[in-house]
Structures are given as structure tokens and as C-alpha cells.
Amino acid sequence: MRREIPLIITGIVGIVFVVQYFIPHWPFNRMNAWFSDWFSIVQACAIWLGALNLLKISLEKIARRKSDWGYAVVIIVSFLLIAIIGFLEGEAFRDPGTKFTWLYDFVYTPLSSTMFAILAFFVASASYRAFRARNFEATLLLLAAFFVMLGRVPVGDALTAFMPEGWRLTDLATWIMNFPQTAGQRAIMIGIALGIVSTSLRIILGIERSHLGGD
């Protein structure tokens, strides 16, 4: 029964979700919202599992003086600081001027922005590797990238300003993005959509059971 009950629940919920898309009548038209609410409730309760797991692992690292245990201290201090301040400030913790907002605006946001900014350097290093003309396909990729990048900046138009309207680098970049790129992306998206339907059907029918732990 440990395996059958989750399978039955999965099957029923899956079928209901499919059916409610086609049937606008009550109760089906409300089911999507009900399930979403239930999922949010389960998610909110489950957040403690994650938080407690993080604390447990970090405390163990400190207690056993495992390698890099200093980082675990940073995790625990940050975790407790933001959680305690948030709880102490009550419902208005998000209001402007609160300590929580200060931490969010001047610690969390810059850290997130820094991580996101690192992406620019990674794009450069990945591009350097990807855009090498090792074979025909890679050469095509390199040429496409060259024209698109040049067509997306003012210098691209400046270089081809002498050419007639519709034949400039901007137009070439737009054409590459609108036609070959869109066609390729749509082909991938059709495959993804079919994959999602197929996987969902396998899960609903109970053929795919790996997500419940084992086969």
C-alpha cells in the first residue's frame, strides 16, 4: 500500500487536471485553483524540512570540524539573523525602513546582482570555446553569432550604412533570429511538449514510478 496510495493519488489528480482544462463547469473549473492552493500549503509546510536540513548539516559540519566548516558558521549566522529580524518585526517586516528591508536591499540584492553579473564573464568564456571553427556546424554557429552580435549594436549599422534598406547588418541579424533561429527553437519546443505529455501520461498511468523511489 505504501506504493499504491501515492500512485492512486497521482493518477486521480493527473486525470482531474487534464479534464478541468476541457470542462468549464463546476466543480472542474475550481479544481485548478484548489490544487494550486493545496500545493502552496504543502510547499509552505515543507519549507521547514529544507531549513531544518540546512541547519542540521551546517551544525554537524561545525561540531565535527569538517573541512570548510567556517562557511557553515556563515550560513547559520546569516540564516538566524534574517529569520529572527523578520520575526521580531512582525507583519510589517517588508515595509520601507525596517531592518529586514535594509538587509534585503543592501545585502541580499547586491549579492544576487553580483552572481547575475558574473554571468557576463561566463558568457564570454563559453563563447570563446563555442565559437571555434572546428567543423562545418561550428563555423555556421560562429558566422551566425558574428552577424547577430554585430547587427545588434550601432556599429553594425554604421558599417553597412551605404547598403540599401533591408540589406544592412541589422536586417540580417533580425532575419537570422526570426527564421532559422525560430524554426530550430520551435522544433525543440514541439519535442519538449510531446515529451511532457508522454512523461505525464506515464506518471498518470503509473508506468513511471521512479519519482516515488525506485521502479
Place this chain on the structure above:
Amino acid sequence: MTLPPTRSTSRAIVSLLLAIVLAWAPPLAAQDQPGVPSDTILSDTTLQILLPRPVPAVTVKDTQDDGGGSITVTWEASADDGDGGIINRYVIYRATSAEGPFEEVGDATNNATTFSDGSAEDDVAYFYRVVPMTLALAGQPVPPALVEGAMVAGPVSSSAQWLDWRRINVLVGVLLLCVFIIYYINQAKAGKSLFIRKIAGLEAVDEAVGRATEMGKKIYYIPGTQDMDNVQTIAGVTILGRVAELAAQYETYLQVPVSRSLVLVTAREIVKEAYSKAGRPDAFQEDQVHYLTDDQFGYAAGIDGMVVREKPATIFFMGAFYAESLILAETGNSIGAIQIAGTGMPSQLPFFVAACDYTLIGEELFAASAYLSREPKLLGSLKGQDMGKAVILIAIVVGLVLETFGIWSFSRLFSVIQ
């Protein structure tokens, strides 16, 4: 010396004219076709500014293909609407009897000829009036004469439908795909051998785990940043089962940092089960699967730190990823780890292709479970999926030919109502 009329003077004149018009209201209301009486003492221009001509026809019906609570009101535009017309908007009134009292339920802009009343109660009979308003009356209350003189349409009541006919094409498509999948699952059950093309990324799973074993280093498995309600996450943790089994057999440490609590519970159960299946339940440690943070870049930063410090030999990225994809993959690449990625996010695929050794592109991620297990039933579903793809391919070619010759009706069969 005469001063130019001020704004307040103009407003006073308009108000005076309005008062005169309102005094004429009873005779206007009594007419079948309310409008400008020919024998009025006011000039035609003044009257037209104040009293637009009514809408000539109003039809009301229950909104189709909905869950009830909505009535669609359609009308013919007033003769004063259109280019250069004086109509500013249409005000829609509703009552539960033809005699009233009528209450305003909404309005529509000029040139509009339809309004959806979403505040209706099912099985209650309603009557509607559509009143055109001019710019001159903007900001003023609607003259009762206009409301009383407007045509009454009804009765009508709203109700919920049992089938949304606008989505019937999707239903047909889903049923067709289900038929294919179920048919091939049954074929596979019956012992029919099914050919599945090689997927390089999945062929390399053994090699990647073996490499970590040889080097005596860890394997990292990153199941994406989304929760268990995302099919990509489910596909990701499904592959985790196979990888965990191999890791258990090879006695290689597998670490799974997750960004969602529900994924933590699921992934832990899967890894535990895989270790038992491999005959190594004792080797499983709870801390192998651990939570980091729900935050996208916090998660990326945490994994990057661990990757740089611990230098795992192999990293798997399987699931839904957003902007963190390249941050993770490029960091893994910088330490020389063998990396296998799989995602259904088209915008992140180029990043994985550029930074990883193998990438499962879209559908390959969803095929991985069947491919790795070689279970006939799962392989059958893959074959059914391929048939669905063949049907779509044929439809695209047919559509291409028909659209080239100016036949548009075929492509409309594939429009989807969100």
C-alpha cells in the same frame, strides 16, 4: 470690450443646455425610436452633442464555453459612432425586469460592439440596455432620458457549459497521442522489439560515473531550481535513480544539493531506494541529498562554492534551469569535471551545449528514464511519442503547402485558446 468665455462659462452653458434637454425627457422616452425630435427649439448641432442617437439593435446571450457567471451583450454601433463620430463610450445597464430599475454594470469604448458582463449570477433572468455617451457628457451623470429611451434586450440568463468547444482540437490531439502511446506500450508488453536511436548523453552516463570512481572523487547531481510540480524536475529526479544505482554499485559518493524542500524529500527517497536496489543500503547517507536554498542565485553561489572547493569529477544537470545554468556549467567546466546536462528550457540549451560535454536536448531529457531502464513499457511510450511527432511533421508539411496556395482554414485548426 467682450471677454472670451472662460472654462466655467462654457460649462455653465453646457449645463444649461443639458437642463433644457432633460426637461424634454418624458416625451423622448415615450417614443419608440428615441432621438432628436424634429420640432425641438434647440439647434440640431447642440442636440447631437448632448443626445447621441441610440444603438439600433442589441442582442444578449449566455457566454459560450465558460464556467457560467457571464453574459455577452452585442449591439450595433450608434449612427453617431465611427470615424469623426461624437460617441465617447457605451454604458451598459442591467436589470432583473424589463421595467427596471436598471443599474450600470460596465462600459465599453467607442467603436466597440460587444461587452462581457462577468458579474451575472447563473439562472437569473436579466435585461440589458446599451446607452451611447458623447464627449460633451463626459464626467456628467448619464441623463435618465438616454437610459429610459434605450432599447431593452432580454431576458437572458447565464449558465456553465460541460465542454469548452474552443479546445476540442487540443482534446483530439491529446487523445490521439494517448492512443499512440498506449498502443505502443501494449506492443512492447507483447514482446515486440522497438528501435530507439542512440542518445550520446545517456550512453555517457556509465562513463561519467566510472570516471569519478577512477579518480576517487565525488559525483554532483543538480536537479534544477524548480519544484516537484514541474515535469522537468520529475524527469530529472527519475534519472537520478539510475545514476544513484550506478554510484552505489561503483561505491562512488553521490551528492545531491537541492533548492526545494519537496525535491529534497523526493530525491532522498529515490537515492535511498537506488542504494537498496544496488544491494548497498548501508552505503546510503542522509546528508548525500541536502537542501541549500530556494533562492536562484543563492543556490548557484552555493553549488559554485562546493564545486570549486571539492572539485567533483562528474556533474549532472538534469531539470529546469534559468539564468543560473551557465554560472553552474561554466564553473564545472573550469575545474575539468565531465558534465552531462539535460533541460527542457530552450533558452538555456545553448549555454549547456557550450559548457557541458553532453547535453540532452528537450525531449531527450524526458526519454532518459526509458532509455536507461530499457523497460519495454517505457520504451513503448517513447515510440508513441515519436508517432505523435510524425503526425505533427505531416501537419506542418500539409499546412505549408496549403498556406502557400492561400488556404488558411487548415492552420486555424491548430489555434489554441489559453
